[in-house]
Amino acid sequence: MPELPEVEAxxxxxxxxxxxKQIQSARLDGIRVLPESVPDVEASLHGRRVVGSERNGxxxxxxxxxxxxxxxxxxxxxxxxxxxDQEPRFTRLAMTFPDCKLxxxxxxxxxxxxxxxxxxxYLSAKKRGPDALEAPWxxxxxxxxxxxxxxxxxxxxxxxxxxxxxxxxxMLYQNGILPQRPASSISEDEVKGLxxxxxxxxxxxxxxxxxxxxxxxxxxLNVRHRGSSCPRCRSPWSTSKVxxxxxxxxxxxxx
DNA sequence: TTTCATGTTCAGCA
DNA sequence: GTGCTGAACATGAA
Numbered sequence: 001m002p003e004l005p006e007v008e009a010x011x012x013x014x015x016x017x018x019x020x021k022q023i024q025s026a027r028l029d030g031i032r033v034l035p036e037s038v039p040d041v042e043a044s045l046h047g048r049r050v051v052g053s054e055r056n057g058x059x060x061x062x063x064x065x066x067x068x069x070x071x072x073x074x075x076x077x078x079x080x081x082x083x084x085d086q087e088p089r090f091t092r093l094a095m096t097f098p099d100c101k102l103x104x105x106x107x108x109x110x111x112x113x114x115x116x117x118x119x120x121x122y123l124s125a126k127k128r129g130p131d132a133l134e135a136p137w138x139x140x141x142x143x144x145x146x147x148x149x150x151x152x153x154x155x156x157x158x159x160x161x162x163x164x165x166x167x168x169x170x171m172l173y174q175n176g177i178l179p180q181r182p183a184s185s186i187s188e189d190e191v192k193g194l195x196x197x198x199x200x201x202x203x204x205x206x207x208x209x210x211x212x213x214x215x216x217x218x219x220x221l222n223v224r225h226r227g228s229s230c231p232r233c234r235s236p237w238s239t240s241k242v243x244x245x246x247x248x249x250x251x252x253x254x255x
Numbered sequence: 256t257t258t259c260a261t262g263t264t265c266a267g268c269a
Numbered sequence: 270g271t272g273c274t275g276a277a278c279a280t281g282a283a
Binding site: 032075077090106107108109110146147148149152241243244 | 279
C-alpha cells in the first residue's frame, strides 16, 4: 500500500515497536538486496540496536547503533507487521527482538532492502528529490516546464519524493487539472494549488491513519474505482494511461 | 483464464 | 539531454 503517508505510518509503527531494541537475529528470504548494500545483510543486522529512523518519500531508513542504516523499500505491496507466534504470510525479512518479532511482508517481490553506510549518500546517488512534505516552494514551482504530462512530473521522484499514482490523481482532481496537461501549461495559481494540496492531502492521510474510508466526502481516493463517479458532478470516472500508470479523472470537473 | 495492481528501473526510440 | 513507451521484476486478487 505504500506511498509517502503509508511509509510514514510504517515508520511510526516500527519506531513504536522496535526503538531502542536489539536485533537478536535477522532472516532474509526471497527479497532483493540492492547492489549498494554492504555484503551480508543478516550478519550486519545481528546484535545491532535500532536507534532511530529517517524517511525520504517512500524510502524508510532505520538507524543502527553502529552508524549504518537499514533501508526498506516497500514496493507496491510491502508492509511491516509485529507478531509473537505465527509468522505472517509473505514474510521476506524477519527480525527478532527480545520481546517481539517484526516481519516485513511483501505480497509481491517488488521491493528491496539494503544495509547502507550513509543514507544521504544513497539518496543523492539515486537523485531523489526533496521529501514531498518538505519540498521548498521555489524548487516545486521551477519543475513546471516542458511538454511532459503534469502527472508524470508529480510522479517523478527526482522532482519531489513520495507522491505516487493515487495521491497524484487526488492532487490533480482537487485542483481541476487533467493529468495529461503539459507541465508548462499549468498556471502559477494552479501550481500553487497543487503545492498546497500536496501538503494537505499527504498530511490528512497520515492523520487518518492512511484509511481512505475516513477521508471527508468529496475526495477522490475513497471512491477511486471503476464503476464509481465524481462526487462533485456524478459523472463516471474517466481513465487513461498517463506516464505509464492508470489515471482516474473527471472529464467534466478537470480541464 | 485474463487482466490489473499504491513502484522502480532500464532499453529502445523519436 | 528530454521524454515517452513498453517491458521486466513477481504474484495474488478480481
